[in-house]
Structures are given as C-alpha cells and as structure tokens.
Amino acid sequence: MADNSMVTLMAADHIEIQATLQAVKQCATLGTMLEVLDEQQTLGLPIPVLEVSGEALKKVIEWCEYHREDMVVETEQPGVAAQILTSLPQWDTEFFANIGDKDLLIKICNASNFLEIPLLLQYSIFVIAQALRGKSTEEMRAFLNIENDLTPEEEQKIREDNAWAMPQN
Amino acid sequence: MNPPTRIFPSSESTMPKRIDVCEDEELVALEDETESLTLHSKQARHAHGEGVEGAKESQGGLRNFLGELPYELFMKVLTFLRPSDLFRFQRTSRNNHAFVKREESRISQAVLNLRYSFLKECFLLPVLVTTLDSSVRDVLLSPERYEYTRTDKQIYQHVKRPEPTETCTCLTCVHRWYALSILVDFAHWQEHLDKPYCGLPWVPGGGFRTWNDDMLDDHAAVVRKALYSPLWYACLMETHLTSTTRSIRRQAVKKGNGRREFEMTEDDVNSGTDDFLNRAGPSSLNLPASREFYYELAYFLPTRYWGWRLSRWLYIPATQHDQDIGLILREVALRRKDQLAQQTKDEASEQA
Numbered sequence: 001m002a003d004n005s006m007v008t009l010m011a012a013d014h015i016e017i018q019a020t021l022q023a024v025k026q027c028a029t030l031g032t033m034l035e036v037l038d039e040q041q042t043l044g045l046p047i048p049v050l051e052v053s054g055e056a057l058k059k060v061i062e063w064c065e066y067h068r069e070d071m072v073v074e075t076e077q078p079g080v081a082a083q084i085l086t087s088l089p090q091w092d093t094e095f096f097a098n099i100g101d102k103d104l105l106i107k108i109c110n111a112s113n114f115l116e117i118p119l120l121l122q123y124s125i126f127v128i129a130q131a132l133r134g135k136s137t138e139e140m141r142a143f144l145n146i147e148n149d150l151t152p153e154e155e156q157k158i159r160e161d162n163a164w165a166m167p168q169n
Numbered sequence: 170m171n172p173p174t175r176i177f178p179s180s181e182s183t184m185p186k187r188i189d190v191c192e193d194e195e196l197v198a199l200e201d202e203t204e205s206l207t208l209h210s211k212q213a214r215h216a217h218g219e220g221v222e223g224a225k226e227s228q229g230g231l232r233n234f235l236g237e238l239p240y241e242l243f244m245k246v247l248t249f250l251r252p253s254d255l256f257r258f259q260r261t262s263r264n265n266h267a268f269v270k271r272e273e274s275r276i277s278q279a280v281l282n283l284r285y286s287f288l289k290e291c292f293l294l295p296v297l298v299t300t301l302d303s304s305v306r307d308v309l310l311s312p313e314r315y316e317y318t319r320t321d322k323q324i325y326q327h328v329k330r331p332e333p334t335e336t337c338t339c340l341t342c343v344h345r346w347y348a349l350s351i352l353v354d355f356a357h358w359q360e361h362l363d364k365p366y367c368g369l370p371w372v373p374g375g376g377f378r379t380w381n382d383d384m385l386d387d388h389a390a391v392v393r394k395a396l397y398s399p400l401w402y403a404c405l406m407e408t409h410l411t412s413t414t415r416s417i418r419r420q421a422v423k424k425g426n427g428r429r430e431f432e433m434t435e436d437d438v439n440s441g442t443d444d445f446l447n448r449a450g451p452s453s454l455n456l457p458a459s460r461e462f463y464y465e466l467a468y469f470l471p472t473r474y475w476g477w478r479l480s481r482w483l484y485i486p487a488t489q490h491d492q493d494i495g496l497i498l499r500e501v502a503l504r505r506k507d508q509l510a511q512q513t514k515d516e517a518s519e520q521a
Binding site for chain 1 (some may be wrong): 233234235237238239242244246247249250251252253254256257258259260261262263264266267283284286308387391399404436441442444
C-alpha cells in the first residue's frame with residue numbers, strides 16, 4: 001500500500017474517518033496492525049478503533065495528518081519533556097487552543113495513549129497541566145469538578161502547614 | 170444498510186467468555202470456565218478511580234476531569250505542574266492530598282529533573298544525622314566537636330546555624346545548610362530589593378530577641394521541612410528560580426557596575442525551568458555573608474564554577490560529604506592518639 005493511499009478508520013460510535021496511510025502510521029498501534037495484517041484481505045475495509053470516540057479520533061487524525069512527515073519522537077528520551085515546557089510549536093498551540101472542551105482534551109489524551117502517539121500524548125498532558133497552572137485551590141476544584149470533602153479543620157491545618165509554599169491560595 | 174465488515178472483533182463480541190471454533194465443525198464449542206482475574210495492583214485501583222481522586226467523584230453530577238485518566242497519565246500531568254501548583258492541588262480534596270503524599274517522592278523527583286536540574290545540583294541537602302553510620306554519628310555528636318557545632322554561637326545575622334543533632338556537621342553539610350537558609354532569606358527580601366531606595370531593615374542588637382530571631386526560626390523551619398519532604402525541597406528550587414530571575418533582571422538594569430551580565434530572555438523566565446542557567450556566566454561560589462550583599466548579588470548559585478577549559482559548569486560533587494567525614498574521622502583519631510600519648514607521658518612522669 002502506498003503511503004499516500006487512503007485508509008478508513010471506524011470509531012467506537014461507528015463514525016468513519018478517512019486518513020492517509022502516512023498519517024495512520026504516526027499511531028504505533030495502527031501501524032503495527034497494518035504491518036501484521038494481510039493487505040489483500042483487509043484492503044478497503046474500515047479499521048475499527050473501538051476505544052476512541054469519533055469526535056476524538058477526528059482530532060487525533062487531524063494532528064497526525066499535519067505531522068505525517070515528521071519522525072516519530074520517543075518522548076522518554078531526556079530533554080524532550082523539557083523542550084515541550086520551553087516551546088510548544090505554533091501549530092500545536094493553535095490545535096489545542098481550538099479544542100476548547102476539556103472533556104475532548106481528556107479523550108484526545110486517552111486516545112493518543114491507546115493509539116501510541118508519544119508526542120501528541122506528551123503535548124496533551126502538558127496542555128492539561130498548563131490549564132491548572134497558577135490556579136488557586138478553589139479554581140482548581142471548579143475546573144476539575146472536584147468536591148471539597150476536607151473538613152474546615154483539615155483544610156486549615158494543611159493551609160497552615162504549607163503557608164510558606166502557597167502564600168496566595 | 171449492512172454494518173461495515175470488521176477486521177477485528179468488537180469489544181462486545183469478546184465480552185462473553187466463550188470461544189467458538191467455527192472452521193472445524195467436528196469440534197464442539199469450547200467453554201471457558203476459568204474465573205475472571207481480579208486485579209489488586211495499585212495501577213488497577215487507580216484505573217478504577219480509587220486514590221486518583223476517584224473517577225466517579227463528582228460535583229453536582231459532573232465527572233471529575235482528571236479522574237478519566239489512567240494512573241500513569243495522571244502522574245504525568247502532576248509532574249508537569251510546578252511545586253506551588255502541586256501544593257494547591259493537594260488541598261483540593263482528601264483523596265488528592267493522600268495521593269500526592271503517597272507519591273510525593275516520585276512526583277517531586279520528576280519535577281526536579283524536568284524543571285530544576287541545575288539548581289538541585291547547586292543546593293544539595295545536608296545529610297541527616299539519623300542516616301549516618303553509628304560510629305560517625307558518635308564522633309560528630311561527641312563533646313570534642315561541641316565547640317565547633319554549638320548552636321548558641323550565632324555566626325551570621327541572616328541565617329540560623331544548623332542543629333548538630335539533626336544534620337551532619339561536616340563542612341560540606343554545614344555549607345549546604347547555609348546555602349538553603351540563604352535561599353529562603355534571599356527570597357523573603359525580594360520585594361525590598363526590587364524597590365530602589367527601599368533598604369533592608371536594620372536589625373537591632375543588644376541581646377534582645379528581635380523580629381530577626383523570629384524570622385530566622387521561621388526560615389530554619391522551612392529548610393527543615395525540605396530535609397524530610399521532597400516536595401518542599403522542589404518548592405525551594407521553584408522559589409529560588411524566581412529569586413534568580415528577579416535578581417538577574419535587577420542587575421541588568423545597573424549598567425554602571427561593569428560586571429558580566431547573565432544572558433536571560435523573557436522566554437527563559439516564562440518557561441519555569443532553569444535551562445538558561447546552563448549558559449556561560451560568572452561564578453557565584455561564595456555565600457553572601459550578610460544581607461548587605463543581596464543588593465549586588467547577580468545570582469546565588471553556590472557549589473558551581475565555570476570550567477574554562479571544558480567550557481561548562483562544574484559542580485562540587487555530592488561525594489564531597491564522604492571525603493569530609495573521612496577527614497573528620499582521621500582528625501579525631503589523631504587527636505585521641507595525641508591525648509593518649511600525653512596521658513601515658515603524664516602517668517610516667519607522676520610515677521617517676
């Protein structure tokens with residue numbers, strides 16, 4: 001199969017998404033599947049991606065299409081995570097800015113983990129962490145939908161113990 | 170319309186534990202009678218939402234945002250946070266507090282490696298007395314070293330002496346204690362230092378307990394927390410990165426002092442990492458002996474110096490503590506030998 005040939009992916013909700021083979025190969029899970037499978041028997045059939053919703057898969061493939069000519073980055077290498085902290089590329093910054101919905105962001109994170117796309121996974125984790133940056137405890141609770149189950153006494157004690165570390169909370 | 174043909178079986182088709190062998194009709198359908206395995210690992214618990222705040226925990230029926238992530242991804246999110254954010258996150262709920270406490274060491278180590286890889290080399294922790302070999306501990310706590318280590322003899326006005334029963338009193342560890350204490354004190358005075366014409370307050374003398382004594386106690390308490398808590402230690406590194414960027418900015422404005430400036434951009438400041446500190450620059454090995462030195466301090470990164478031949482920063486190795494302990498033990502052994510010789514001599518002269 002040529003790298004520019006089209007592949008159909010089918011999400012958990014039966015939504016079909018077209019992608020170039022080159023983009024699909026950014027996903028290690030799908031790339032391995034395609035290598036193992038008999039091309040003649042599978043040609044033209046949709047590849048089910050049952051762990052991922054159509055909405056998330058669409059965004060993941062959008063990312064893969066943009067990065068289809070990039071080398072697959074091994075993010076466990078030293079320095080890669082630090083590099084992300086200093087500069088998230090412009091296109092990727094806009095990609096995540098356009099997502100807007102935090103549930104979709106989590107879905108993309110989980111999808112990139114399932115599909116084994118190391119760089120997208122690292123980026124999405126970084127974007128989630130960035131969303132928490134500088135937030136007060138109360139803002140974090142609101143953002144993460146966390147119910148405060150600490151008693152006022154417990155909360156006061158934690159606040160006192162960590163007063164130096166978080167003067168504005 | 171027929172449903173599309175599947176290359177792989179759907180998750181629904183794998184759910185019943187029944188294996189049908191269709192290709193050979195002579196074989197009967199196999200029934201898998203083994204019981205499902207119940208996973209008891211930490212990861213499995215986290216995957217089911219225990220500990221990681223709980224995937225089911227909700228507020229007004231809404232799902233917890235991070236609870237949707239598996240354990241390893243949740244951990245990765247936390248390692249991208251700054252220590253101060255981690256402290257605030259810890260306070261969001263009882264589960265999150267317990268989780269960060271439990272995983273404190275792993276999270277903090279990852280944060281330190283990611284954000285403060287150079288600062289942590291400059292500010293190593295003094296070794297705790299409890300972790301020392303008992304023979305070394307006996308020597309360090311012996312009355313012979315009391316004069317050297319007694320805490321009532323205050324040397325500096327801006328930092329408290331280390332407690333000899335808590336941290337090792339070898340030269341390296343005492344230096345490490347002072348470096349961390351100065352880090353805390355330097356951070357405290359940043360607002361004052363940022364304002365030109367706003368001098369540091371005068372410390373009254375006369376043997377009375379003053380605001381400065383209270384402050385030294387508070388600062389020593391912060392350093393002591395860092396001795397036992399990796400998250401507190403990471404928090405000190407975060408604080409010092411802020412102090413460092415502020416002091417570099419301050420000194421950059423003072424063009425007239427003729428000193429070499431340290432190169433730092435706005436992107437460096439915003440990154441929240443100490444990567445830029447690996448660039449060439451002037452060394453700052455000496456400890457500021459008083460607060461007066463803070464005015465002209467471009468940055469405070471003790472235990473490292475620029476190796477011109479190698480063109481990189483060289484750090485005093487962590488093993489320096491072991492060498493110092495070796496020196497102390499040799500010195501004590503020699504002194505005891507001299508004392509014994511003197512004692513034998515005295516006894517001989519008495520008998521004569």
